[in-house]
Amino acid sequence: MKETPSAKLVSSANHTASPFGTQFCDHMTLVRFADGRWSEVETLPVGPLPLHPASHVLHYGSSCFEGMKAFRMQNGGVRIFRLDRHVERFQRSAELLCLPLPPADIVEAMIRQLVDLCLDDIPEAPGALYLRPALIGTEENIGAAGAPSAQAMLYVLASPVGDYFSRGGHGLTILIEDQELRSTPGFGQAKAGGNYASALRHVVKARKEHGADQVLFCPNGDVQETGASNFFLINDSQLLTKPLDASFLHGVTRDSVITLARDLNYDVIERDFTVAEVMDWIQTGEAALSGTAAVLSGVGSFVHKGATYKVGDGSTGPNTRKLSDALRALQSGRTEDRFGWLS
């Protein structure tokens, strides 16, 4: 297993000692698209990729990716969480970027093959093997600003990870950005590198100026998502989250939390809501972020227009913890897979 030179110890409590995403299994799987067809799946050592400097991705940003986890089950074995949903979203992102559409059976085979190769590197839950398929346009043509890349490369990396947001129950600090957009109204649903690049300056500024962990994008007061997760308001009986539209990423964890919440008799409300409602809700309720890395992490405080507003006592609230525990238990096989999410 390899580590990047910058990898450093962050917490002895984490199941892997390196920061999320900096440690890689030795192998990756890879296919290429050319002349209208996909090549056979190759297994390669993880290392530099040969890319022509004129590659479409390097100039016109033709890249998308996915992020999912394989878990070590309590009773042995390894399962991937909601693989079909992640593959579907990967295809949707490819479609939105006019990249060649990777067939679901090829992507699934690449992921499963890699998990089999990395079995010994998978930590015990709540650690996991994070799986990162990436699709990039490789046509060598700097004149193709207005044309899709006719060639592409798809590869899958695997990275053993600990508990990304584990902060001993301490809530996250979130800056509310009520003017800027993370992406565009139609492209937020793509898991495209460009969306992260366009949000980055806001996240960097929030961290530097306010010590915030993330930014909640709320253009014109419309509460959407953070730079890397979906957003929920939670109380003893309800969950409130934005309904699916093209402006934000349709989180697989978001869907899982909603399903589990309904199962636990919460009333799930999917409707648009405003920053004013968030401020009102946190007088008595909880707020949380959902994502493959974050699972369901509590918000401890919001920074808004220069002032800080504490949520509860600043730690993860009891309903957030209850839902997060239910999801983690299912992911690691401690409770029955009653929705058929593990494969």
Ligand SMILES: Cc1ncc(COP(=O)(O)O)c(C=O)c1O
């Ligand atoms: C912008 C953004 N929104 C939401 C999510 C949550 O998606 P998921 O639950 O599928 O990981 C992520 C994380 O991948 C993300 O990057």
